[in-house]
Amino acid sequence: MRSVIVIGGGISGLAAAWQMRGMADVTVLESHTRVGGKLRTGTIAGVTVDEGAESLMALRPEAVELATAVGLGEALCDPATSPVTVWTHGALRALPAGHVMGVPTDPSALAGTGLLSPEGVARAAAEETLAAAPLTEDCPVGRYLAARFGQETVDRLVEPLLGGVYAGRADRLSLRAAMPRIAALAEQGAPLTPALRRLRAAGAPRPAAAVQGVAGGTGRFPQAVAEACGARILTGTTARTLSRIPGDRWRVQAMTGDGALTMEADAVVLALPAFAAAELLRPHSPLAEAELAAVPHASTAVITMAFSRTRAHFLPEGNGFLVPAVDGHTLKAASFLSNKWPWLQAAAPETFVLRASVGRIGEDDLLARPDRHLVRAAVSELHRAVGPMGEPLAARVTRWDRGLPQYEVGHRDRVARIREAAGKLPGLALCGAAYEGVGVAACVATGRAAGRQVLAGA
Ligand SMILES: Cc1cc2nc3c(=O)[nH]c(=O)nc-3n(C[C@H](O)[C@H](O)[C@H](O)COP(=O)(O)OP(=O)(O)OC[C@H]3O[C@@H](n4cnc5c(N)ncnc54)[C@H](O)[C@@H]3O)c2cc1C
Structure with a gap:
C-alpha cells in the first residue's frame, strides 16, 4: 500500500x-x-450551532x-422556505425568484420591490435589447454586469450575494471564476436575460432547496x-x-x-x-x-447571538438578509438560524439563535475592533433592520482570519x-x-x- x-x-x-x-x-x-x-x-447559551459554514450546496452533488x-x-x-432578502433603502426587501447569483432572469419582477429605483429596473430590463460582443477575456464581475444591467443591479443584487459567498467585491472578483455559468453565456455573445431564462426552463429538475443543512450542525x-x-x-x-x-x-x-x-x-x-x-x-x-x-484572502467574523424567546421584545421572521456594501453598514449578512433550520428550533425551542457576519475584503480596520464593539454594532444594526429585539442572552464572535480566498x-x-x-x-x-x-x-x-x-x- x-x-x-x-x-x-x-x-x-x-x-x-x-x-x-x-x-x-x-x-x-x-x-x-x-x-x-x-x-x-460550538455552543451558545447551551445550544449547538455552526460557527463556520452552515450549509452544503445541494445544486451540485x-x-x-x-x-x-x-x-x-x-x-x-432543507432550510425553511424563504426568499433571499436584502436590507436596503431602509427596509428588508425580497429578491424575486429566478435570479442567478443576483442576476435577474425577469427584471420586470423587480418593479415594486424597492430594491432598485424605477430607472434601475428599466436599465436592467433593457439588457436583452443590448448588443453583446462575445467575452474574450476575464474581467471583473461588476464591470461586465454593470455594462449589461446597470450599476444598481450590481450594487443592490449581485454584490450582496458575492459578499455572502466570497466576502468579495464585485469590482475585483473574476467573472470566469466566481460566476462561471454567467461567463459561459457571456462568451457566446448573446444577451444574458433570455439565455438565463432558457437555461432555467430547460434545466434538469432542481432539488427542493439550493442548500441543505445537517441536523446538529x-x-x-x-x-x-x-x-x-x-x-x-x-x-x-x-x-x-x-x-x-x-x-x-x-x-x-x-x-x-x-x-x-x-x-x-x-x-x-x-x-x-x-x-x-x-x-x-x-x-x-x-x-x-x-x-x-x-x-488574496478576505477575513470575516461571525457574531452568533442567542435571545430568549420569552424575553425578547420582538423576533424576526424569514431566514435572514444580505446587505449591499454600497449602503455602508457594518453588517454583511444575517442568518436567522432558529427560523432557517427546523432542527435547531426543535433542539432549543426556548431560544432564538441568529448569526450576523461582518468583513469583506479590505475591511481589516472593521475587523480590528474588539469583540464587544462588533457585538454592539451588530445588535444596533439588527434593531434598525428588523426591529427592536432587545439584548441577546449571549453573544460570541468567531473570527475567520484570511478565511475566504478571493477569486x-x-x-x-x-x-x-x-x-x-x-x-x-x-x-x-x-x-x-x-x-x-x-x-x-x-x-x-x-x-x-x-x-x-x-x-x-x-
Ligand atoms: C464563515 C464562513 C462561512 C462559510 N459558509 C459556507 C457555507 O455555508 N456553505 C459552503 O458551502 N461554504 C461555506 N464557506 C466556505 C467553506 O466552508 C470553506 O471554503 C471550506 O470549508 C474550506 O475547506 P478546506 O478543507 O479547503 O479548508 P479549511 O477548512 O481551511 O481546512 C484547512 C485545514 O488545514 C489546517 N492547517 C493549516 N495549516 C496547517 C499546517 N501547516 N499543518 C497542518 N494543518 C494545517 C487548518 O487548521 C484547517 O483545519 C464558509 C466559509 C467561512 C469562512
Whole structure:
C-alpha cells in the first residue's frame, strides 16, 4: 500500500483521505485540536450551532453525496422556505425568484420591490435589447454586469450575494471564476436575460432547496468523514517543512504539543489554504509558491447571538438578509438560524439563535475592533433592520482570519499555472478552497480528485 500524508484536516483533506480509504495507508495532519477547518460547531447559551459554514450546496452533488456515504443521510435537512432578502433603502426587501447569483432572469419582477429605483429596473430590463460582443477575456464581475444591467443591479443584487459567498467585491472578483455559468453565456455573445431564462426552463429538475443543512450542525460532517475514512488523524500537529527524500518520497517535519515529529510517505496531499500551501512548496517550486502566495484572502467574523424567546421584545421572521456594501453598514449578512433550520428550533425551542457576519475584503480596520464593539454594532444594526429585539442572552464572535480566498480576475489562469507547476512534483497533490470553488461541495470535489491523483501514482 502507498503511504500518504494529507496535510490539513478540513473537509478537503478529509475528502481526500476518504477517497483513498482501504487503498492507501493515510495519515492526516491537522494543526487545530479538532478536524473540520471552517466546518465547526460550538455552543451558545447551551445550544449547538455552526460557527463556520452552515450549509452544503445541494445544486451540485458532491457534499450531500459524501455526507450520505458517511452516514449523515438522515440528518440532511432543507432550510425553511424563504426568499433571499436584502436590507436596503431602509427596509428588508425580497429578491424575486429566478435570479442567478443576483442576476435577474425577469427584471420586470423587480418593479415594486424597492430594491432598485424605477430607472434601475428599466436599465436592467433593457439588457436583452443590448448588443453583446462575445467575452474574450476575464474581467471583473461588476464591470461586465454593470455594462449589461446597470450599476444598481450590481450594487443592490449581485454584490450582496458575492459578499455572502466570497466576502468579495464585485469590482475585483473574476467573472470566469466566481460566476462561471454567467461567463459561459457571456462568451457566446448573446444577451444574458433570455439565455438565463432558457437555461432555467430547460434545466434538469432542481432539488427542493439550493442548500441543505445537517441536523446538529454542519460541523458534524468532517467528524463523520474522519471516522469513516479509516485514516490515522493527528490533531494538534502542524506541518512545518516538506522535503524530498530518495526514491521520490516525501518527508514532513511537524510540530506537536509533545515536540517535533518527522514522518515519511510516498505521497503528500496539501489540503491547505493557499498561503499555507505556498510556505511548504517554497523549496520545491518557486512558481507555485509565488502564485499561491498571490491569492488574496478576505477575513470575516461571525457574531452568533442567542435571545430568549420569552424575553425578547420582538423576533424576526424569514431566514435572514444580505446587505449591499454600497449602503455602508457594518453588517454583511444575517442568518436567522432558529427560523432557517427546523432542527435547531426543535433542539432549543426556548431560544432564538441568529448569526450576523461582518468583513469583506479590505475591511481589516472593521475587523480590528474588539469583540464587544462588533457585538454592539451588530445588535444596533439588527434593531434598525428588523426591529427592536432587545439584548441577546449571549453573544460570541468567531473570527475567520484570511478565511475566504478571493477569486480575482485571472484566477482560473493562476490555478492552471499552480497545477502545472505542482504537476512537476511527483507524488504531490493539491486540494482546497483556493482552486475550483470555495463552497464545501467544490472542496469535497477537489479533495476526492487529489485522492484519485495520488492513488493513480501521479
Ligand atoms: C464563515 C464562513 C462561512 C462559510 N459558509 C459556507 C457555507 O455555508 N456553505 C459552503 O458551502 N461554504 C461555506 N464557506 C466556505 C467553506 O466552508 C470553506 O471554503 C471550506 O470549508 C474550506 O475547506 P478546506 O478543507 O479547503 O479548508 P479549511 O477548512 O481551511 O481546512 C484547512 C485545514 O488545514 C489546517 N492547517 C493549516 N495549516 C496547517 C499546517 N501547516 N499543518 C497542518 N494543518 C494545517 C487548518 O487548521 C484547517 O483545519 C464558509 C466559509 C467561512 C469562512
